[in-house]
Each structure stands twice: as structure tokens, then as C-alpha cells.
Amino acid sequence: MAANPRAAAVAALVRQEQDGFSNLVLDAELRRQKLEGRDKAFAGAIFYTVLEHQGTLDFILEQFLPKGLARLDPQVREILRAALAQARYMQVPVSAAVNEAVKLTRTFKKASASGLVNAVLRKACNYDLETARFRNETQRLMVLGSAGQDVAEFLRTHYPEEALGILTHTADGGCTSLRANCLKMDAAALCEKLLESGVKSAQPGLVPGSVLAKFEGSPAEHPLFKEGCFHVEGQASQLAALCVEAKPGDTVIDLCAAPGGKTLLLAEEMQGQGALYSCDVAEHRVGLIRSAVERMGFAHVTALCNDATRPNPKLPAADRILVDAPCSGLGILAKKPDIRYKTLEKARHDELLATQSSILDTAAALLKAGGRLVYSTCTIDPAENEEQVAAFLARHPEFRVVRPAVAFPDGMTVGEHGALSVPTRTGMDGFFLCAMQKTQ
Numbered sequence: 001m002a003a004n005p006r007a008a009a010v011a012a013l014v015r016q017e018q019d020g021f022s023n024l025v026l027d028a029e030l031r032r033q034k035l036e037g038r039d040k041a042f043a044g045a046i047f048y049t050v051l052e053h054q055g056t057l058d059f060i061l062e063q064f065l066p067k068g069l070a071r072l073d074p075q076v077r078e079i080l081r082a083a084l085a086q087a088r089y090m091q092v093p094v095s096a097a098v099n100e101a102v103k104l105t106r107t108f109k110k111a112s113a114s115g116l117v118n119a120v121l122r123k124a125c126n127y128d129l130e131t132a133r134f135r136n137e138t139q140r141l142m143v144l145g146s147a148g149q150d151v152a153e154f155l156r157t158h159y160p161e162e163a164l165g166i167l168t169h170t171a172d173g174g175c176t177s178l179r180a181n182c183l184k185m186d187a188a189a190l191c192e193k194l195l196e197s198g199v200k201s202a203q204p205g206l207v208p209g210s211v212l213a214k215f216e217g218s219p220a221e222h223p224l225f226k227e228g229c230f231h232v233e234g235q236a237s238q239l240a241a242l243c244v245e246a247k248p249g250d251t252v253i254d255l256c257a258a259p260g261g262k263t264l265l266l267a268e269e270m271q272g273q274g275a276l277y278s279c280d281v282a283e284h285r286v287g288l289i290r291s292a293v294e295r296m297g298f299a300h301v302t303a304l305c306n307d308a309t310r311p312n313p314k315l316p317a318a319d320r321i322l323v324d325a326p327c328s329g330l331g332i333l334a335k336k337p338d339i340r341y342k343t344l345e346k347a348r349h350d351e352l353l354a355t356q357s358s359i360l361d362t363a364a365a366l367l368k369a370g371g372r373l374v375y376s377t378c379t380i381d382p383a384e385n386e387e388q389v390a391a392f393l394a395r396h397p398e399f400r401v402v403r404p405a406v407a408f409p410d411g412m413t414v415g416e417h418g419a420l421s422v423p424t425r426t427g428m429d430g431f432f433l434c435a436m437q438k439t440q
């Protein structure tokens with residue numbers, strides 16, 4: 001089969017529906033079909049546009065499929081979704097989207113479905129969503145915001161006024177948020193160099209040291225990335241690492257560190273002096289930390305595999321600890337479309353809360369008196385955030401919440417138990433952070 005980005009996207013979508021893990025599935029398919037450059041970018045764009053808008057796409061398609069999407073062959077289902085996504089969200093003319101979809105039925109040996117694909121798509125591409133009627137608010141959110149029932153209900157309960165805004169939000173103004181490696185160049189110099197190199201735009205972000213840029217291809221292929229002058233990290237995520245206030249000479253532990261975004265920022269702040277232990281429970285992800293640290297040229301970082309729910313006598317007492325905890329990810333729906341459809345089962349949620357709580361207890365024991373602990377998550381779930389901090393403070397009266405030196409961008413909700421970024425209020429990812437100090 002000749003390299004065909006539409007076929008690659010459809011094949012990856014079929015596998016995604018069976019196996020999950022969008023990024024791995026897509027990467028494997030792009031490699032298998034040997035796609036490069038613009039074809040690779042186009043296939044990736046189709047794939048992620050379908051995942052991001054699947055609720056809306058399916059609702060529209062089902063208007064014209066009396067037996068529903070579930071009864072179709074997986075390949076035909078994904079051909080329909082991919083074509084409608086191109087016509088609706090990717091500025092592909094309807095005629096091109098439909099004709100290419102019909103050709104794909106032959107590529108996937110489903111030619112008997114070509115008439116159905118043609119007929120359904122011609123109507124679906126012209127469907128006016130304004131005319132849709134919904135059973136209730138949850139269904140409206142699921143369709144217009146493309147979310148599964150659990151996520152729609154969570155948002156409806158906790159953020160009733162902002163639920164649809166959160167679901168349709170594009171973090172960081174649709175740009176890629178970068179962190180300049182200030183040991184090599186500051187944010188202003190990075191912007192200048194990026195613009196000189198031909199990126200579409202580059203400007204300082206809301207968080208000190210951050211840069212918002214638009215690239216033609218992948219930022220990871222840019223020479224300045226390969227030279228360790230920047231790494232890719234959301235602004236809100238940078239803010240959490242800045243709250244640690246790591247200083248040269250400190251002993252710092254990043255307890256949940258992979259793939260290493262915040263570790264790089266901490267390492268940069270330490271300017272090569274002191275010791276930074278960058279730990280994660282997932283061995284394969286510790287490798288990602290090591291390669292990121294190596295690319296940036298930091299020599300004072302030790303990356304290791306460690307389960308932070310248990311004490312590890314090999315770890316030293318620390319001046320500063322970051323717990324960027326495993327969480328439900330409900331703040332980064334725009335970046336990780338799979339999370340939109342996840343089921344929020346109580347048993348799994350309780351297990352997650354217990355993990356977060358044990359990791360915090362480990363951190364409390366490892367921290368020196370007078371030291372700083374920062375707890376952060378990329379969720380807007382109060383149980384994982386403010387309530388988790390309140391419970392920690394009740395167990396550990398030796399800790400108190402402190403206000404970090406870095407200014408919080410406008411729109412952050414700052415309370416007794418931490419600071420929250422809700423995407424619709426700050427323009428950044430949904431994120432939570434709380435800085436605490438251990439008293440003597």
C-alpha cells in the first residue's frame with residue numbers, strides 16, 4: 001500500500017478503539033506505514049481530531065445511521081469519523097473528504113460499504129448542530145463537548161457554569177508551551193532564536209521563563225530542542241515546579257518525575273549545584289527522564305526507579321520535595337483526548353486517592369525540618385486537590401501552607417488549601433498546586 005496518511009489515521013483509530021493508549025498506537029502506525037513530514041503531521045492531525053471530537057462526530061453520524069455506528073465494521077466506522085472530522089474541523093473541502101473516504105473503503109477491502117459511506121457523509125458534513133435536541137444537560141455536554149458520561153457528569157456537578165467551556169478549551173492559546181533552559185538562554189533570547197529559525201510565532205508566556213510558540217512540525221525536531229535550549233511543558237505545570245523554589249546547593253527530590261518536565265526546570269534552577277533525585281515507579285519512564293536530562297546537559301541529577309508509596313532508606317533527607325502526583329488528569333482534556341472518555345469508577349478513584357495520600361506521607365518523612373513540600377496535580381477534582389491537602393494537614397500538623405514567591409497568573413483560584421487553575425479562568429491547563437513548609 002502506498003503511503004497514505006488518511007489510511008494510516010484510520011488504521012490507528014481502529015487499533016486505538018481496541019487497545020487504547022493513543023500516542024503509542026499512532027506512533028506504531030506511522031512507523032509501520034513509513035510516513036514522514038507533512039503526511040505524518042496530517043495523519044496525526046486526523047487521528048487526534050477524531051479523538052478530541054468523537055462525541056460530536058458520532059452524534060452527527062448517528063442521525064443518518066438508523067442502526068447506529070456500533071453495528072458497522074470497525075474500519076468503516078473509523079473511515080466515517082475521520083472524513084467527517086476533516087470536513088468539520090480541518091478545513092478539508094467536503095467533496096475531497098467524501099471522495100477520499102469512498103476510496104478508503106477499497107483500501108480496507110470494504111468496497112461493499114462505499115455507497116453507505118458516500119450517502120451518510122454527504123448528509124453528515126452538512127448537518128447543522130444548532131438544530132440538535134438533547135435529552136438533558138449531560139447529553140448536551142457529551143455531544144457538544146465530546147466527553148464520556150462520567151466526565152460530563154463530573155464537570156456538570158463541580159463546574160456547572162463552565163463545563164462546556166472546559167471541554168472545548170484549547171490550553172495555552174493553542175500554542176506549544178516551552179520552557180527556556182536559562183543556563184543556555186533566557187526566554188527572550190529563545191523567542192528571538194525561534195523566530196530567526198522560521199517558527200510561525202514565539203512570545204513570552206504568562207509564567208516567568210515560559211514561551212508560547214507555534215511550530216510547522218514537531219518541536220522535538222527543532223535544532224534548539226536537540227541542543228537542550230528548551231523543553232516542552234505547559235505553563236501551569238511550570239508554575240508548580242517554580243513553587244518548589246529549588247536553589248543551588250539544595251538536596252531536592254522529585255518523587256513522581258517521569259517523563260521529567262518539572263525535573264528539568266528544578267535542575268535548571270539549581271544551576272548544576274546540589275543533588276536532584278528524580279524518581280518514578282515506572283522503570284520504562286525513568287529512561288525518559290534520563291534522556292531528557294542528558295539532552296539538556298544537567299550533571300547533578302540522579303534518575304531512579306522508586307515506589308514513593310513506601311519509604312526508601314536510600315533516599316536522603318531533602319530540603320525540597322515535589323510530589324507531582326498521579327491523578328485523574330481532568331485538567332488536561334485538550335492535551336490527552338483519551339481522558340475525556342474515561343470511566344470514573346469509585347473503586348479506582350479511591351485507590352488513586354490512597355496512592356496520593358501515601359506518597360504525601362513518604363514526602364513528609366523525607367523532608368528536613370524547615371523544608372518545602374509542593375503537591376501538584378493536573379486535575380480539577382477537589383477530592384484529589386484541596387481535600388487531599390486538608391487531610392494531609394490533619395495527619396501532619398507539622399506542616400503549614402505557604403505562599404510561594406512566584407506571582408500567580410490572573411484567574412487562579414487561591415484558597416486555604418492551595419491554588420487552582422481552571423482552564424476557562426486562566427487560559428492554562430487545569431492544574432492544582434499547594435506549597436507547604438515543615439516546621440521545626
Ligand SMILES: C[S@@+](CC[C@H](N)C(=O)[O-])C[C@H]1O[C@@H](n2cnc3c(N)ncnc32)[C@H](O)[C@@H]1O
Nearest residue numbers: 256257258259260261262280281307308324326
Ligand atoms: C503527573 S505524572 C508526573 C509528570 C512529571 N512530574 C513531569 O513533570 O514530567 C505522575 C507520575 O507519577 C508516577 N507514579 C505513579 N505512582 C507512583 C508511585 N507509587 N511512586 C512514584 N511514582 C509514581 C507515574 O508513573 C507518572 O509518571
